[in-house]
Amino acid sequence: MSIQARRERERAQREELIITAARELAEAEGWEAVTVRRLAERVEYSQPVLYSHFKGKDAIMTAVALEGFADLAAELRAARTAAPDPAGALARIGAAYLAFADRRPALYDAMFRQNVDLPFATPQAPAALHAGFDELAEAVGPHAGGADLGLLTETFWAALHGLVTLMRGGRLPREHQDRRLALLVACFTREPAGPGHSL
Amino acid sequence: MSIQARRERERAQREELIITAARELAEAEGWEAVTVRRLAERVEYSQPVLYSHFKGKDAIMTAVALEGFADLAAELRAARTAAPDPAGALARIGAAYLAFADRRPALYDAMFRQNVDLPFATPQAPAALHAGFDELAEAVGPHAGGADLGLLTETFWAALHGLVTLMRGGRLPREHQDRRLALLVACFTREPAGPGHSL
DNA sequence: TCCCGTTCCTAGCAACGCTAGATTTATGGA
DNA sequence: TCCATAAATCTAGCGTTGCTAGGAACGGGA
Numbered sequence: 001m002s003i004q005a006r007r008e009r010e011r012a013q014r015e016e017l018i019i020t021a022a023r024e025l026a027e028a029e030g031w032e033a034v035t036v037r038r039l040a041e042r043v044e045y046s047q048p049v050l051y052s053h054f055k056g057k058d059a060i061m062t063a064v065a066l067e068g069f070a071d072l073a074a075e076l077r078a079a080r081t082a083a084p085d086p087a088g089a090l091a092r093i094g095a096a097y098l099a100f101a102d103r104r105p106a107l108y109d110a111m112f113r114q115n116v117d118l119p120f121a122t123p124q125a126p127a128a129l130h131a132g133f134d135e136l137a138e139a140v141g142p143h144a145g146g147a148d149l150g151l152l153t154e155t156f157w158a159a160l161h162g163l164v165t166l167m168r169g170g171r172l173p174r175e176h177q178d179r180r181l182a183l184l185v186a187c188f189t190r191e192p193a194g195p196g197h198s199l
Numbered sequence: 200m201s202i203q204a205r206r207e208r209e210r211a212q213r214e215e216l217i218i219t220a221a222r223e224l225a226e227a228e229g230w231e232a233v234t235v236r237r238l239a240e241r242v243e244y245s246q247p248v249l250y251s252h253f254k255g256k257d258a259i260m261t262a263v264a265l266e267g268f269a270d271l272a273a274e275l276r277a278a279r280t281a282a283p284d285p286a287g288a289l290a291r292i293g294a295a296y297l298a299f300a301d302r303r304p305a306l307y308d309a310m311f312r313q314n315v316d317l318p319f320a321t322p323q324a325p326a327a328l329h330a331g332f333d334e335l336a337e338a339v340g341p342h343a344g345g346a347d348l349g350l351l352t353e354t355f356w357a358a359l360h361g362l363v364t365l366m367r368g369g370r371l372p373r374e375h376q377d378r379r380l381a382l383l384v385a386c387f388t389r390e391p392a393g394p395g396h397s398l
Numbered sequence: 399t400c401c402c403g404t405t406c407c408t409a410g411c412a413a414c415g416c417t418a419g420a421t422t423t424a425t426g427g428a
Numbered sequence: 429t430c431c432a433t434a435a436a437t438c439t440a441g442c443g444t445t446g447c448t449a450g451g452a453a454c455g456g457g458a
Contacts, residue, residue: 007404036446046407048448057446112370120370145391147382154371155362155379155386159354162361171311171319172353180354183346187354187386192344206435235415245438247417256415 015053015063017043023064026106031061062118065110069128072100072111076135086142091185093139094160098181101164112161121154133157143189152188159184214252214262216242222263225305230260261317264309268327271299271310275334285341290384292338293359297380300363311360320353332356342388351387358383 021042025034036057040047054060079096083089101108110116119125137153144152163180166172172180185191220241224233235256239246253259278295282288300307309315318324336352343351362379365371371379384390 035444037444047446048408049406051447052405112365113368115368118369121372147385148378151375151378152382154365155358155382158361158365158371158379159358159383160361161365162357162359163354165364166311166353166357166360169312169314170317172357173320176350179347179350180357183351183354184358186346187389190386190389190391192389234413236413246415247439248437250416251436 011053014043014045014049018050018053018060019063019067022060023067023107023110026064026110027104031106031109058114058116061110061114062116064107065114065116065118066126066128068104068107068111069126069132071104071107072097073128073132073135075100076132080135080139083139086139087185087189087191089139090143090156090189091182093136094156094181094185095178097136097160098164098177101168105168108164113165140188156184156188210252213242213244213248217249217252217259218262218266221259222266222306222309225263225309226303230305230308257313257315260309260313261315263306264313264315264317265325265327267303267306267310268325268331270303270306271296272327272331272334274299275331279334279338285338286384286388286390288338289342289355289387290381292335293355293380293384294377296335296359297363297376300367304367307363312364339387355383355387 018039022034022039025038025042034057036047036050039060040050043050050060054063075096076093079092080089083092120129133153136157137149140153140156141149160181163172163177163184167174167177217238221233221238224237224241233256235246235249238259239249242249249259253262274295275292278291279288282291319328332352335356336348339352339355340348359380362371362376362383366373366376
């Protein structure tokens, strides 16, 4: 059985190689530049080999997204736990989310913009995704009052996602994104309305 | 000069025909099903004719988007002016925004999801787009306090956009979207945190 | 050494956005 | 009315895409 084990190991390695190549190519030139042909050339296998690992290009993007969830969750956790108080935690985790999307736009697209075939708001969703959501919920929780924490967290997440995508699409100017985040956090913490300081 | 006038008139008509066909096809089968070939077949002209009107497929999407801005602005205005009080106005305009995106998803995509070459947050932006944004600002204004109204409106818009796109992408379950909106509005109006009633 | 199953690659299909060049159509002057 | 010219339109094709069928090469067991 050792031979088959070695084969499976090598196969898993190659699969990881494909995913990494896809992510790197996407981060360097955007997903529109990621074609199965280029990817096959990069990993030095023919196209059908890639199709033996993944059903299609979308499945490769999904695999890249799955690995990204863990990264995001870790960064959100670090930001939240570094905050001294609940209000600061919400601001910091929000800033960390925007920074992640800004620093790794292609990865973010695969995770949250692609029309993907993944379970999301169910227990079947990837664990790392749940972990990230739970980090957000931890930061939102102190300001939930009597509201449903899940729904409120989803709403906060949606607001962050909207800031990301509208800015990326050129709908919002890049500048003052920090002030928009401050205004959003002020709303969720029920701070009195202010000028939206840049933190 | 009458001949040339007639030609320009016919040409404008045909351009409108193309835009309408593109929107209808997109709304019926999604933008991925809208190809220049199919579009050409629908309007009963060859492909190069379409390219004489528009630089490419993206330009056609942009033209569809431009017409959509006016529709959205009108619906937002109707919702806002029908509200009895400021808090109700924010809730109603938000609901109208979500309803528009839900009812015309393909049009919404062209307007706000496509990577488009249009000026947005500048005076050069299309008038109808400004009109829609101003409707949002009118509704947000009463709750702005000392904050920058433009930035606060952009933030509210982003939150709505995030709710739309996350739901459309399967990241948020369709149900309870109204409660998420209620929670969002409660934040912006500084209502005490409640369970997020469905209005 | 041979056999057989697995793995892999070559080559190709249909469809895409887009365009060059031929062809048809319409226009204005004899 | 007829023709030359210019404008409008179509046919056909290029290069690229995602994806796959069918044959070639490889490796392990007898």
